[in-house]
Amino acid sequence: MNLKDTIRDVKDFPKKGIIFKDITTLLKDPKAISIAVEELYKLVKDKKITKVVGIESRGFILGAALALKLGVGFIPIRKPGKLPAERIAESYSLEYGTDSIEIHKDAIEQGDVVLLHDDLLATGGTMKAACNLVERLSGKVGQISFLIELSFLKGRENLNGYDVHSLIQYDSE
Numbered sequence: 001m002n003l004k005d006t007i008r009d010v011k012d013f014p015k016k017g018i019i020f021k022d023i024t025t026l027l028k029d030p031k032a033i034s035i036a037v038e039e040l041y042k043l044v045k046d047k048k049i050t051k052v053v054g055i056e057s058r059g060f061i062l063g064a065a066l067a068l069k070l071g072v073g074f075i076p077i078r079k080p081g082k083l084p085a086e087r088i089a090e091s092y093s094l095e096y097g098t099d100s101i102e103i104h105k106d107a108i109e110q111g112d113v114v115l116l117h118d119d120l121l122a123t124g125g126t127m128k129a130a131c132n133l134v135e136r137l138s139g140k141v142g143q144i145s146f147l148i149e150l151s152f153l154k155g156r157e158n159l160n161g162y163d164v165h166s167l168i169q170y171d172s173e
């Protein structure tokens with residue numbers, strides 16, 4: 001089975017000019033979701049991961065599945081105003097303006113080796129900010145994984161020095 005065949009392109013969502021990679025069509029297919037989790041797990045199983053951190057919101061789905069398979073805890077990184085307890089924030093640039101993400105202060109402990117997971121790598125800005133959050137809490141980024149990588153945007157260059165993996169790559173729009 002080719003996982004790429006289960007991803008749906010939605011033109012002009014959420015705004016004109018964007019081709020949105022819709023993963024709901026992969027998630028609803030029991031074979032595809034099982035292959036995706038298994039393949040992502042194989043890449044990371046020997047990395048001595050102690051926590052999985054997923055990025056809101058699509059990073060929660062396979063991130064939580066990976067945490068269960070690895071037998072470690074799952075930590076959510078969320079958009080501002082969603083986490084109830086003490087938290088730290090990190091801002092990053094968007095095409096127009098900035099955005100920010102947050103993590104609970106007590107989510108990571110010294111010595112934690114973290115798998116950071118999100119559904120898709122575009123420019124890498126979101127993931128770089130997530131790495132900064134983990135490192136500010138004294139965690140080590142053990143691996144970064146994505147289901148999808150838009151390789152033509154060269155987001156990897158933003159994540160130099162990290163162990164970055166993706167299951168599905170697009171070389172052009």
Ligand code: AMP
Pocket residue numbers: 018019020021022055056058118119120121122123124125126127155
């Ligand atoms: P970036 O920070 O530019 O790497 O953007 C990554 C974040 O934006 C991820 O959380 C993705 O879910 C979302 N994203 C960016 N571009 C797309 C796209 N073409 N299709 C689906 N999600 C996207």
